Amino acid sequence: MTITITAFERSPDGGKGLARDTRVRWALEEVGQPYEVRLVSFRAMKEPAHLALHPFGQIPTYEEGDLALFETGAIVFHIAERHAGLLPDNANARARAITWMFAALNTVEPPILELVTAKILEGDKPWTAERMPLLKDRVRARLGPLSVRLGDAEWLEGAFSAGDLMMVSVLLRLRASGILDEYPNLAAYVARGEARPAYKRAFDAQLAVNTR
Numbered sequence: 142m143t144i145t146i147t148a149f150e151r152s153p154d155g156g157k158g159l160a161r162d163t164r165v166r167w168a169l170e171e172v173g174q175p176y177e178v179r180l181v182s183f184r185a186m187k188e189p190a191h192l193a194l195h196p197f198g199q200i201p202t203y204e205e206g207d208l209a210l211f212e213t214g215a216i217v218f219h220i221a222e223r224h225a226g227l228l229p230d231n232a233n234a235r236a237r238a239i240t241w242m243f244a245a246l247n248t249v250e251p252p253i254l255e256l257v258t259a260k261i262l263e264g265d266k267p268w269t270a271e272r273m274p275l276l277k278d279r280v281r282a283r284l285g286p287l288s289v290r291l292g293d294a295e296w297l298e299g300a301f302s303a304g305d306l307m308m309v310s311v312l313l314r315l316r317a318s319g320i321l322d323e324y325p326n327l328a329a330y331v332a333r334g335e336a337r338p339a340y341k342r343a344f345d346a347q348l349a350v351n352t353r
């Protein structure tokens with residue numbers, strides 16, 4: 142069955158791979174599933190046809206036969222459940238890998254989004270400069286323990302998993318801030334993720350769209 146995802150017609154990041162279709166592309170590349178991409182404009186995202194797929198009018202979405210999904214956590218989990226390569230077979234190891242997916246999305250990503258949003262959308266507000274140190278410390282409060290837990294391991298729970306895919310995707314958003322470099326093992330972890338052939342294919346595919 143053909144898999145179709147949606148992505149920005151033109152990502153505001155100009156192809157840095159930060160829009161969330163990249164993590165879905167990456168998951169599909171890791172498990173070797175071909176996919177098609179339907180590009181949507183900001184206007185089309187808020188129109189009924191897209192809203193039927195995504196109630197919040199966002200990308201990415203995922204369609205496969207009569208199944209339509211939104212939310213990257215749910216999409217990557219679905220891909221990892223259906224295809225070998227992103228979740229271990231052992232039940233406990235699998236549960237731990239899934240836990241890291243949730244940790245990436247629910248615990249690590251929120252303060253990162255707060256920081257990025259303050260910079261991009263509220264940079265001109267009078268309170269932003271005062272808030273920045275606080276927002277950066279909230280990010281550090283997550284990266285510190287994550288760095289300790291990772292230690293000198295290659296991945297979070299043994300072999301690379303959907304948990305690492307999601308955590309690396311979330312951490313990538315921090316690169317421009319310089320905060321990631323305060324944690325050399327996390328910076329190296331992210332670099333290992335980016336060096337995976339599947340990530341490179343996903344990155345190149347979104348770059349091709351955004352540099353047309």
Ligand code: GTB
Pocket residue numbers: 152153154155159160161162186198199200201211212213214
């Ligand atoms: N929780 C949802 C998920 O994980 O799928 C969040 C989806 C989401 O935030 N989608 C964004 C979107 O559609 C694109 S990825 N925004 C349009 C809208 O809400 O109207 C977020 C994103 C956007 C831009 C950059 N960038 O330019 O660097 C990075 C990430």
